[in-house]
Amino acid sequence: MPLSPGLYKLAFETPAGADYGVAYLTPDGRMRGGDSGMAYVGTVSQLGERITAELSVTQHRHVPGVVSALGYNDVAVQLEGYSDEGSADVVGTSRDRAGLRFRARLTQIAD
Template identity: 35%
Template structure:
């Protein structure tokens, strides 16, 4: 089965606390990515334009720099999300199990197949 989301994406993440940027590889239902402080590992499914899944944000850089805190203010985090994929973009909304009142919004923009 062909995975229409398969590709390399620039990722913009935002909560009410903070914004962040990273990269994400989507392939065969798996999410792999990261930024200068966190690795993102998870899975997704797609039905038509609808996307859902979960990912875990795990710190790989140990710094006390306040600019390097997660967008949720804690780590690690486990995020469940739903969204829409169309024309090289994926827009999602989700929540972390650890902070259920703090909504995540993200836009993934395809860089390459």
């Protein structure tokens, strides 16, 4: 079942640690969100239960010495995975950063 438009909680797991944020999925497939230091902006495509996304992750609050859980403060990422009943499990990679790989879970918290 494809993800419905709405507000989602994002839980990231990376080799550098875990992080959390929120994002809003619009009816036309745009995703906008962030956390206390990073902004997420991009698009989501869905075909049945399959989900793919292209997101720009950009630092909006600069704190000396602080790096995001992804290990980079400004990076484009690609997500691929599957959705089911208001949530999705995805794997993230980056064409810009060959070694970057992470898992994330999107869980709908409001429509």
